[in-house]
Amino acid sequence: MTNPAPSNAPATDAFWMPFTANRRFKAGPRLLVSASGMFYRSHDDREILDGTAGLWTVNAGHGRQEIVDAVARQMATLDYAPTFQMGHPIAFEFAERLASIAPDGFDRVFFTNSGSESVETALKIALGYHYARGDHRRTRLIGRERGYHGTNFGGISVGGIVTNRRVFGPGLPGVDHLPHTHGLAENVFAQGQPPQGAHLAKELDRIAALHGPETIAAVIVEPVAGSTGVLIPPVGYLEELRAACDRIGCLLIFDEVITGYGRLGQAFATQALGVRPDLICTAKGINNGALPMGAVFARREVHDAYMTGPESMIELFHGYTCSGHPAACAAGLATMDIMEREGLMTRAAEIGPYWQKRLHELKGAPHVIDIRNLGLIGGIELSPRDGVVGARGYDVFIKAYEAGALIRVTGDIIALSPPLIIEESHIDRLVDTIGEALHAVD
Numbered sequence: 179m180t181n182p183a184p185s186n187a188p189a190t191d192a193f194w195m196p197f198t199a200n201r202r203f204k205a206g207p208r209l210l211v212s213a214s215g216m217f218y219r220s221h222d223d224r225e226i227l228d229g230t231a232g233l234w235t236v237n238a239g240h241g242r243q244e245i246v247d248a249v250a251r252q253m254a255t256l257d258y259a260p261t262f263q264m265g266h267p268i269a270f271e272f273a274e275r276l277a278s279i280a281p282d283g284f285d286r287v288f289f290t291n292s293g294s295e296s297v298e299t300a301l302k303i304a305l306g307y308h309y310a311r312g313d314h315r316r317t318r319l320i321g322r323e324r325g326y327h328g329t330n331f332g333g334i335s336v337g338g339i340v341t342n343r344r345v346f347g348p349g350l351p352g353v354d355h356l357p358h359t360h361g362l363a364e365n366v367f368a369q370g371q372p373p374q375g376a377h378l379a380k381e382l383d384r385i386a387a388l389h390g391p392e393t394i395a396a397v398i399v400e401p402v403a404g405s406t407g408v409l410i411p412p413v414g415y416l417e418e419l420r421a422a423c424d425r426i427g428c429l430l431i432f433d434e435v436i437t438g439y440g441r442l443g444q445a446f447a448t449q450a451l452g453v454r455p456d457l458i459c460t461a462k463g464i465n466n467g468a469l470p471m472g473a474v475f476a477r478r479e480v481h482d483a484y485m486t487g488p489e490s491m492i493e494l495f496h497g498y499t500c501s502g503h504p505a506a507c508a509a510g511l512a513t514m515d516i517m518e519r520e521g522l523m524t525r526a527a528e529i530g531p532y533w534q535k536r537l538h539e540l541k542g543a544p545h546v547i548d549i550r551n552l553g554l555i556g557g558i559e560l561s562p563r564d565g566v567v568g569a570r571g572y573d574v575f576i577k578a579y580e581a582g583a584l585i586r587v588t589g590d591i592i593a594l595s596p597p598l599i600i601e602e603s604h605i606d607r608l609v610d611t612i613g614e615a616l617h618a619v620d
């Protein structure tokens with residue numbers, strides 16, 4: 179079930195593609211060659227409705243001229259400058275701008291180049307925070323089953339996806355995992371936050387008792403998990419988790435790589451869901467996916483714990499050559515201008531009810547066993563074919579693509595996260611196309 183290899187396709191051998199079945203893809207490549215607004219254009223000159231904002235990245239829609247111009251201007255002015263013991267104005271300007279949209283108190287920003295790097299950075303900041311305060315025992319990190327925190331060693335260790343770490347050795351020591359919150363029968367076809375599951379956060383007390391609460395440095399979770407199939411936090415769950423972290427005395431890290439920058443109707447899930455972590459990991463939507471970039475937001479107290487030794491000392495031995503890259507910052511500032519002017523940070527809250535209504539109309543379509551949503555996120559879970567997990571999901575993905583919609587599937591779960599500029603007519607088209615694709619596969 180693949181497209182024929184396009185005659186205008188480049189040679190595909192050299193690019194070892196990430197998270198891709200390379201041989202199958204290269205037998206029938208699907209190439210996106212341009213993009214504007216809500217749409218990609220494919221190599222065979224078809225309009226493809228973007229149901230995934232690229233990869234949860236292009237929140238302000240494609241081909242924004244303002245971002246193009248800002249990047250070009252910045253590249254012509256200052257293409258690159260280091261941020262180790264040196265600085266350049268736009269990195270400071272962008273950090274201040276980000277701090278101004280962050281929840282109160284999160285006014286210290288560390289720049290990275292990806293979500294994975296934001297996760298590594300946050301884990302290290304958490305460990306170093308306790309060390310800086312003289313508490314050298316707190317070295318354990320707690321993640322969650324079905325969590326995705328990128329692909330570096332820290333992230334795959336606290337993450338809860340076995341395929342992402344099976345062949346890569348033991349990973350970080352001293353890691354444990356909370357149970358995931360998915361699959362409770364009471365929550366099937368829940369609209370918005372599911373009603374059942376807050377009690378699962380109390381498992382943190384059990385894990386802490388097992389290892390000794392004084393050894394736990396931090397807990398990391400995605401407020402909404404995307405990569406393992408759109409898992410929405412049950413009502414009260416994140417609040418319980420916050421309370422448990424306070425009891426234990428450890429930090430709480432929210433990995434907002436997919437929820438940051440407007441996905442849930444406010445700038446961050448932290449604000450939309452009303453639960454305050456200590457560190458927030460972001461990337462993707464930070465500059466509309468225009469250039470690689472991420473940022474970790476730290477609560478002022480976490481940052482200030484580092485600012486104690488001699489002033490001549492480097493406080494945090496961590497960073498990247500391209501931390502605060504000038505062009506990535508320029509793209510970010512232009513993105514924030516657009517998001518602010520067009521009200522995109524809160525757009526998901528406005529169009530969310532229509533999104534929810536249309537999405538749940540797919541209840542009863544072939545193979546659908548659950549539908550879930552929050553903000554401008556949607557998940558449609560399909561029953562797997564006997565013994566072949568993911569096969570049906572892949573076929574739906576291909577059928578939808580052939581019919582002109584880009585969706586994402588993780589196993590047999592369709593994960594939707596369209597650009598925040600989406601209109602009701604696009605939602606209709608996306609839902610209708612998915613409905614047709616579901617009817618077209620066995």
Ligand SMILES: Cc1ncc(COP(=O)(O)O)c(C=O)c1O
Binds near residue numbers: 293404461
């Ligand atoms: C929650 C979460 N954390 C981290 C990452 C990793 O981001 P990146 O692929 O930019 O390294 C992702 C990517 O999808 C993500 O969804």
